[in-house]
Amino acid sequence: MYLGLDLGTSGLKGLVIDEGGAVQAEASAPLRVARPAPGWSEQDPADWITAAQAVLRALSAKVDMGAIAGIGLSGQMHGATALDASDKVLRPCILWNDTRASVQAARLDADPRFRAISGNIVFPGFTAPKLVWMADEEPDLFGQVAKVLLPKDYLRLWLTGAHVAEMSDAAGTSWLDVGARDWSDDLLAATGLGRDQMPALVEGSAPSGGLRDALAQEFGLRAGIPVAGGAGDNAATAIGLGIARGGQGFVSLGTSGVLFAATDGYAPAPETAVHTFCHALPGTWHQMGVILAATDALNWFAGIAGASAEDLTAGLGELQSPGRALFLPYLGGERTPLNDAGIRGAFVGLDHATDRNAATRAVMEGVVYALVDCQQALAATGTQLDTLLAAGGGARSDYWLSALATALDLPVQVPQAGDYGAALGAARLGLMAATGAGADAMPLPPIARSFDPVTDRKQAFQDGYARFRKAQMAIKELS
Template sequence: EVIRPAILWNDQRTAEEAEFMNRKFGRAVIELTGSVVQTGFTAPKLLWVRNNEREKFDRIRKFMMPKDFIGYKLTGEVKTDVNDASGTSLFDVKARAWSEELISELDLSMEIFPEVLESPEVRGELASEAARELGLRSGIPVVAGAGDQGAAGVGAGAIEEGIVSVNIGTSGVVFTSSDAYRFDPLGRLHAFCHASPSKWHLMGVMLAAGGSLRWFRDALCQVEKEVAGLIGEDPYNLIVREAEAIPIGSEGLIFLPYLSGERTPHADPYARGVFFGLSLKHGKGHMVRSILEGVAFGLMNSLEIMMELGIKPREVRILGGGSRSPLWRRIVADLFGLRVYLLEVDEGSSYGAAILASVGSGAHKTVEDAVKKIIRTRSPIDPDMGNHERYRRFYEAYNRLYKALKREFRMLADLV
């Protein structure tokens, strides 16, 4: 029986509970769970339900992640995987097991926690009733799977150290594998169990990557949208074309992509978007290029933290809607100073989930074996190291701007 609708990842109602956990446990929660407690994680949601809907909380017998509820409907088994469990703030990420210490400190019952599997393990077999509804035979193995970004990492082949995946969708994600458990003491990155067994991953998230360009398109590019409709062209192609002739650094225009607040490296819900350095010489093309560069600067923040923790990146695999822009790929290659590839199959999470299923069903022996046989890259872009040096100067200015404006962001929030 479902007790209440899910509280989604972007729901901010749990802010007090998340703050309570971060105060109570301090650095210990980062070291144990690989991250500061975020409002979208499971622990503060459970505390919120206990604090605000006690009758419903008292009825809880198990909690499930969304994909695990589907797994339950398919198999009748209540189980989860180490990757999704890592995002609960209740999981000992190094030990790959529920943290009885945290669970006890929060006065939660171990009885409500599902069994945890490695991502390619079989959670159960397709039950007869579900098989009839789906038109499939019963007994098909159903694999545990992974969270969206964990599966996307597999789908990009980012299962060994040195391979970095960059996903430019509405949000932006920088993801890499780690052979050992590494965590950022400041909690700027997520350090979670990888969907590939015996590995971990580091992940930085910015909230408005492609979302920044979409905002600009919708707010300021009505003419381009109308023309694109008339000629059957993607409006983004017309918009980005204007930026191609603009030099590196957008002639002194820097964009801070904090339209939805930010997560990495600044966990700041009050941060806001900024065009800095705007002058009479700047046009729409400058603004577009500064958005592309500003998002790349934000992604670079995550990569630098990974490097501080000992990761030695050697290549980037880029996916998501932003990867369709050759200019954006070029900017990332030059700024990162790394070769950037596209993927032959850019289906991210769903492709990674299928690869995990191929391992669990016995089609491949290991995730590494499956990735080696399945994943293919294409269209490499090598970095221009001269451009890399020029970008570094603008990147340093970009980083100084947040520090200068942090207090003003909070002041502005209080005014409105």
């Protein structure tokens, strides 16, 4: 059997699969985000370890942990986990959706080497500007930094004792030469750091170290079993869905929203604000359009409305044409295509007819339009998608998926019941690291349903998107 551990923003999930890929057990533990100042988002890495311990204990009550032959990791990207020379955490981890380093990001992005070497804009949420923020605002702590780890790689340190990262997650730091799949000494030096402060690099399907004896004894695992390099959360989700070839993609409606496209080679286009990252398999890459609030936007509105997101969406029925009300889902800035940490959300076009259902649809449509923005940005790089698989908690909403298919003018396919997310991708990478298996270990899932574009609603969604773009430009001016 093989274990995948997925360190998300709101929780840590463990999933055990057998040799054929069937799920044998799963468990999860919640995590909380601290927001000590506007635009800040932090977690204590000690909480990740506590969550991992809880998950491993829960799994040990369900399966024979001694039968696990490999472990894979996935996790939230971009977080800056700064350690001193004794591996002590210097400060809470600055997370992916933290925008405090917008000034530092702009400063780095103005250096043409960053886009040329990393293949990406330096976004405020990426790792490098956070370390520059530390240098500016916490110089005493910055002077003690001996290693910088991404969140899942701090979990790896606990598991193996090794400082190791892998290509897909490292690509989101602004320190990686994404084409060469290696740290860039020039980019590190530009942020006051050196290669010795970075973890070693492996491919996602390769072993990164062996499980420590003490943990093996504590949780009934075998000492020394390989821990795979793993992947950032979106690349791991792609592995879970079997997506690694050009034309294949998925749309994720999670806390954030992602339009993910596997590519046949490295083709950066940073001016589009599309992310061009290494994939989790050797010699592969992918592109992503990323929005910062998807289900996060719906959950925010649910809190305002005093109802659960499930209650808000349960009575929406079949897809309707967009109404007059618009919602811009920029609760904490935006990435693709705006690259604007300061822009903020808004309702536009409210009137007496805007009831709870109309406002709910407007929020969901706003997320859809933001993903159309991502589709347009991907198209500007030459990347086209044939079909999309649906992932994330928001994919449980038929209304949302029908709206997406109609606005994107693409079929959106829903896998059969089962977990095809990042934890499964991590477990598959653990299998690959333990057995040497390749892409044959990540088949496409069987499809339960397909949402086709609703023909008589397409023009209405095109018109709604045009209004959304006008409102977007106005809100940019106000923000």
